[in-house]
Amino acid sequence: MLPQLYRHRWMDEDIEAFRDQVRRYVAAELSPQLDGWRRQGFIPRETWRAFGALGFLLPELDETYGGAGASLAYQLVVQDELAKAEIPANTGVHNLAAHYILDYGSAAQKQRWLPRLASGELLAGIALTEPGCGSDLKALRTRARRDGDGYVIDGAKTFITNGFTASLLVVAVRTGEAGSRGVSLVVLETEDLPGFRVGRRLEKIGQHASDTAELFFDGVRVPADRLLGEVEGRGFAQLMSQLAYERLFLCVPAAAVIERAVELTVAYTQQRQAFGQTVFDFQNTRFKLAECATLAHVVRSFVNDCIQRLLDGTLDPEAAYMAKLWCTEQQGKVTDECLQLFGGYGYMAEYPIARMYADARVQRIYGGTSEIMKDLIARKLGT
Numbered sequence: 001m002l003p004q005l006y007r008h009r010w011m012d013e014d015i016e017a018f019r020d021q022v023r024r025y026v027a028a029e030l031s032p033q034l035d036g037w038r039r040q041g042f043i044p045r046e047t048w049r050a051f052g053a054l055g056f057l058l059p060e061l062d063e064t065y066g067g068a069g070a071s072l073a074y075q076l077v078v079q080d081e082l083a084k085a086e087i088p089a090n091t092g093v094h095n096l097a098a099h100y101i102l103d104y105g106s107a108a109q110k111q112r113w114l115p116r117l118a119s120g121e122l123l124a125g126i127a128l129t130e131p132g133c134g135s136d137l138k139a140l141r142t143r144a145r146r147d148g149d150g151y152v153i154d155g156a157k158t159f160i161t162n163g164f165t166a167s168l169l170v171v172a173v174r175t176g177e178a179g180s181r182g183v184s185l186v187v188l189e190t191e192d193l194p195g196f197r198v199g200r201r202l203e204k205i206g207q208h209a210s211d212t213a214e215l216f217f218d219g220v221r222v223p224a225d226r227l228l229g230e231v232e233g234r235g236f237a238q239l240m241s242q243l244a245y246e247r248l249f250l251c252v253p254a255a256a257v258i259e260r261a262v263e264l265t266v267a268y269t270q271q272r273q274a275f276g277q278t279v280f281d282f283q284n285t286r287f288k289l290a291e292c293a294t295l296a297h298v299v300r301s302f303v304n305d306c307i308q309r310l311l312d313g314t315l316d317p318e319a320a321y322m323a324k325l326w327c328t329e330q331q332g333k334v335t336d337e338c339l340q341l342f343g344g345y346g347y348m349a350e351y352p353i354a355r356m357y358a359d360a361r362v363q364r365i366y367g368g369t370s371e372i373m374k375d376l377i378a379r380k381l382g383t
């Protein structure tokens with residue numbers, strides 16, 4: 001049992017009741033299907049319609065946009081519960097895409113897309129990374145050329161979460177000069193969109209239920225009002241100003257997975273026998289688990305503090321970079337240490353700890369790599 005954490009102001013009775021609702025729904029409706037989704041390599045888009053109907057997709061949106069006018073804490077609680085149940089972060093990406101529209105969309109764009117994103121009628125993805133650039137996004141080459149009353153888009157994206165299942169994409173494109181000032185974001189409804197093609201669904205070492213795909217744009221023609229915020233060249237700034245939230249977003253599953261890994265490992269080692277005693281009784285096991293439980297506690301405290309600051313409007317980007325860096329590194333470390341205590345069973349894919357270990361690896365890569373986080377933190381130190 002992990003020690004009780006200090007109860008932050010953001011955790012009230014209503015949020016806990018909501019959490020309980022989400023947890024029960026996930027256990028009853030999503031978890032039983034997870035093995036099948038892993039085998040097929042994606043979660044069907046329709047899954048999220050029921051999730052949206054219950055108000056779990058975008059509770060933080062205003063009621064005019066189909067939300068419940070709740071605080072962002074409700075969204076983070078949903079992500080926490082999904083991660084505890086090993087459901088991948090597909091709704092997390094959906095959420096981040098919706099926030100681009102919420103923060104930068106015109107009134108007409110918000111009205112057009114947000115209600116359908118909240119209900120789950122549309123599932124969203126974010127397409128930034130290209131075969132030739134990921135960390136260095138200002139080098140992106142997918143081009144949106146102005147043509148009459150619209151744009152024609154040519155290029156390719158890769159590693160896109162929900163790439164296979166999404167019906168709406170926020171896509172980073174080049175509308176102008178080389179470098180960051182020539183980047184814009186466009187929003188595409190991809191169903192029956194001529195020139196748009198989903199390429200391979202990529203095979204990964206973990207996160208097997210989450211689809212990750214290549215996308216191709218060959219002369220995709222869209223009306224000019226698909227440009228997010230209606231002014232060209234603001235895409236890079238739009239991407240940058242969402243980063244604190246996005247980075248914190250990845251820390252919540254890190255905290256959830258670390259806690260679950262410790263719980264599973266305590267339970268397993270308490271029943272596994274070796275040399276006439278339980279594995280838990282070896283001093284090495286007890287020390288390792290004590291270290292992991294301590295990390296679980298510190299990670300959760302850090303994440304809770306960042307959530308509180310996010311809600312108060314005082315979360316500075318550097319704290320979010322530090323949280324992303326540190327929490328995801330600890331997730332890798334704890335899942336590795338815990339796997340070791342399972343022995344050979346820890347390497348078997350049917351054991352959750354094996355999957356958690358493989359799933360954790362990408363947390364240090366996507367949403368900005370650990371190296372990029374360090375670079376951003378160091379830049380601020382140097383000022």
Ligand SMILES: Cc1cc2nc3c(=O)[nH]c(=O)nc-3n(C[C@H](O)[C@H](O)[C@H](O)COP(=O)(O)OP(=O)(O)OC[C@H]3O[C@@H](n4cnc5c(N)ncnc54)[C@H](O)[C@@H]3O)c2cc1C
Nearest residue numbers: 126127128129133134135159160161365366367368369371
């Ligand atoms: C499962 C998965 C899902 C993803 N989902 C999405 C998605 O939904 N949408 C999307 O747009 N992208 C997505 N990505 C892409 C992801 O964001 C990129 O892979 C990531 O940003 C790294 O970019 P890259 O792969 O091009 O690596 P590179 O940028 O080529 O980096 C290679 C190595 O060089 C290091 N490096 C790069 N620059 C520096 C520097 N300045 N200083 C020090 N080291 C540096 C990196 O840290 C890394 O170790 C996903 C990736 C994966 C694996």
